Amino acid sequence: MKGQPTDIGMNRTGVQIAPKLAKEMEEGARKVQPPPGDEGKIAEVRNNYHSRATPVGTMPPPGTMKGMAKAVGKALKGEKATALLDKLGERLAFERTGVRLYEAMITKVLALGELDDIGLTEEALRHLQAEELEHMYLVHEAIENMGADPTVQTPCADVVGVQAEGLMQVLVDPRTTIAQGLGAILNAELVDNASWELLVELTQEAGNDELANAFEQARRTEEEHLRKVRGWYEALARREAEGVPHFTQPS
Amino acid sequence: MALDLTKEKGIPLDQQRFTWPDMVRTPISKLNDDAFTRVRVILMNGIENESWIFQHQFARVNGALRKELARVRRVEQHQQTLVNWLLPSDQSVLETTIGYEQVAVEVTATVATHEPDPYMQQVYRFGLLEDFDHLYRYSALLDRLEGKDANDILQNYTDVMPGRPTWVEHRHPDDDLRAHYDRKKAHPLTKIHAMLVLAAEQQTRNFYATVGNYYADPMARQLYAEISSIEEQHVTQYESLQDPNEPWLEKWLLHEATEVYCYFSCLQQEGNPRIKQIWEQMLAYELGHLNYVMDLFRREEKRDPFEVLPRTLPQPLNFASHRDYVREVLRDEVNLRAQGTRFVPADQEPQDGPSATYRDYLNSKGSPSETVSAGYRWMPGTELIARAQALRAQQAGVH
Numbered sequence: 004m005k006g007q008p009t010d011i012g013m014n015r016t017g018v019q020i021a022p023k024l025a026k027e028m029e030e031g032a033r034k035v036q037p038p039p040g041d042e043g044k045i046a047e048v049r050n051n052y053h054s055r056a057t058p059v060g061t062m063p064p065p066g067t068m069k070g071m072a073k074a075v076g077k078a079l080k081g082e083k084a085t086a087l088l089d090k091l092g093e094r095l096a097f098e099r100t101g102v103r104l105y106e107a108m109i110t111k112v113l114a115l116g117e118l119d120d121i122g123l124t125e126e127a128l129r130h131l132q133a134e135e136l137e138h139m140y141l142v143h144e145a146i147e148n149m150g151a152d153p154t155v156q157t158p159c160a161d162v163v164g165v166q167a168e169g170l171m172q173v174l175v176d177p178r179t180t181i182a183q184g185l186g187a188i189l190n191a192e193l194v195d196n197a198s199w200e201l202l203v204e205l206t207q208e209a210g211n212d213e214l215a216n217a218f219e220q221a222r223r224t225e226e227e228h229l230r231k232v233r234g235w236y237e238a239l240a241r242r243e244a245e246g247v248p249h250f251t252q253p254s
Numbered sequence: 255m256a257l258d259l260t261k262e263k264g265i266p267l268d269q270q271r272f273t274w275p276d277m278v279r280t281p282i283s284k285l286n287d288d289a290f291t292r293v294r295v296i297l298m299n300g301i302e303n304e305s306w307i308f309q310h311q312f313a314r315v316n317g318a319l320r321k322e323l324a325r326v327r328r329v330e331q332h333q334q335t336l337v338n339w340l341l342p343s344d345q346s347v348l349e350t351t352i353g354y355e356q357v358a359v360e361v362t363a364t365v366a367t368h369e370p371d372p373y374m375q376q377v378y379r380f381g382l383l384e385d386f387d388h389l390y391r392y393s394a395l396l397d398r399l400e401g402k403d404a405n406d407i408l409q410n411y412t413d414v415m416p417g418r419p420t421w422v423e424h425r426h427p428d429d430d431l432r433a434h435y436d437r438k439k440a441h442p443l444t445k446i447h448a449m450l451v452l453a454a455e456q457q458t459r460n461f462y463a464t465v466g467n468y469y470a471d472p473m474a475r476q477l478y479a480e481i482s483s484i485e486e487q488h489v490t491q492y493e494s495l496q497d498p499n500e501p502w503l504e505k506w507l508l509h510e511a512t513e514v515y516c517y518f519s520c521l522q523q524e525g526n527p528r529i530k531q532i533w534e535q536m537l538a539y540e541l542g543h544l545n546y547v548m549d550l551f552r553r554e555e556k557r558d559p560f561e562v563l564p565r566t567l568p569q570p571l572n573f574a575s576h577r578d579y580v581r582e583v584l585r586d587e588v589n590l591r592a593q594g595t596r597f598v599p600a601d602q603e604p605q606d607g608p609s610a611t612y613r614d615y616l617n618s619k620g621s622p623s624e625t626v627s628a629g630y631r632w633m634p635g636t637e638l639i640a641r642a643q644a645l646r647a648q649q650a651g652v653h
Contacts, residue, residue, distance in 0.1 A: 059344050100401035140642035154635040156406040165344050176470035251510025
């Protein structure tokens with residue numbers, strides 16, 4: 004990568020880059036009479052669609068969830084079991100995407116250089132990636148053991164897919180730095196930690212202690228992921244803050 | 255149910271209107287709606303776009319009909335919006351791309367099996383195997399970039415496996431031109447087929463050419479660039495099937511008939527009542543357009559429109575899986591190549607001919623479609639399942 008984003012260059016956004024033009028813009032906008040109302044009108048439109056909307060999707064028909072209630076916990080009604088399965092589907096999808104996010108991070112680190120002094124190496128990242136893969140398969144098997152179909156894209160899985168799109172875009176962009184990539188990974192790991200905590204609680208409440216224990220193991224590992232990623236992210240942010248920016252000629 | 259075009263008047267053009275909420279409705283569900291509902295939405299967006307583009311081109315060379323064209327075109331614009339906005343936003347660009355390729359495979363397959371002209375059938379089978387390959391390459395990208403399974407979109411109807419490899423599909427423009435039908439002899443269905451497959455491929459080209467820059471990933475950008483180029487070839491191929499001697503008004507008539515035929519096919523097979531109601535309304539609007547253009551045809555061409563149109567609509571498109579048919583075509587014709595307007599076995603394609611030379615240069619610094627799918631085999635739940643199982647087995651071996 005040529006240059007650093009923290010270098011002083013020719014960023015043309017903001018008003019101070021062209022004060023005279025900015026003044027003309029402001030004066031022009033001040034002279035017009037805007038249409039009546041405020042942004043509350045947008046909420047009215049959204050509310051209208053909210054009232055007519057149906058969910059992004061639902062869980063699959065019961066035929067594909069044979070034996071589910073038994074495995075999840077006898078006390079559970081079908082509806083609650085599908086809620087747990089929806090969250091399991093979400094975790095499965097997120098961990099699967101997580102493996103791909105780490106792959107992109109590894110590519111970036113190999114392209115821009117490993118940072119041995121803070122332990123940000125391919126080996127360290129591969130280790131985290133393999134654990135994401137294990138977690139993915141752990142959830143896959145859990146869903147299967149409940150008699151459900153782990154290849155279903157559940158509604159929550161669908162929605163986290165939308166959330167993760169931005170993270171993926173940051174990581175595969177050859178113009179983003181290692182620090183920016185770590186920001187995306189940190190984002191993913193923070194959500195992952197909170198989500199594993201919830202899964203442990205939900206499986207405990209469902210009375211499935213064996214699964215709750217396995218999920219607790221995964222949660223602890225994810226806690227360690229978060230600690231590491233946060234450490235790298237903060238170390239790089241401090242390094243950038245301490246560095247002396249130099250002027251880069253526009254190419 | 256047959257549709258008698260001599261009697262069906264539809265809704266008159268001057269009664270066709272929309273509000274913004276009419277156009278912007280609740281979209282279909284990516285997860286719950288049948289894949290063929292999505293196929294129909296994508297196809298009809300392409301059909302509407304083609305009509306809109308055609309009517310603009312027509313208006314640029316015909317002063318007398320500018321007003322009539324502008325009136326019909328405005329409705330086509332709003333119909334296109336209504337239909338295309340039925341696609342949901344939780345369907346990523348790549349997932350929508352999978353949907354586009356499913357349209358290309360399944361709709362081209364139904365066309366190939368219903369087409370009366372043997373040469374045209376061959377052309378459709380040739381194109382089919384190329385889009386079939388695109389589906390496989392994009393599925394690899396979806397798995398490897400977003401960590402998603404293409405089958406969430408395909409719903410088990412369409413295979414994910416290599417077809418004619420995308421990197422050999424690149425041809426010199428001269429080898430993408432086909433022999434056209436004879437407007438005086440061709441079956442009306444032949445004309446409608448040529449129009450609708452062209453419309454589907456054209457929107458696919460336009461979609462890839464527009465969204466290819468959405469992805470930050472250089473691999474994705476390269477793959478969209480490559481497949482968009484093939485879609486341009488397909489537009490060239492299918493466009494060349496139309497008789498260039500057809501008068502413009504005759505072409506307009508055929509466009510409206512194609513829209514009627516496609517909406518009629520959608521209406522016959524739609525399972526979602528809310529969407530079915532939309533197809534019904536759009537069919538009535540298109541019948542209105544058809545009657546409007548039939549009147550213009552009588553006035554301007556001084557001919558009976560039924561010299562061109564069938565009196566009743568032919569058998570509708572079959573929106574269904576064509577797995578066995580596609581596998582058969584794959585087995586028998588994957589090694590065909592185009593040479594001029596003919597199809598020849600790969601070993602008869604001259605190694606120093608224009609297509610080979612063109613292709614070799616394009617691919618001389620690597621092939622995106624080959625790179626993205628290296629070692630890729632579709633399996634339920636993404637290829638990471640196989641990797642996780644291998645890791646588990648490895649760990650078990652160590653312990």
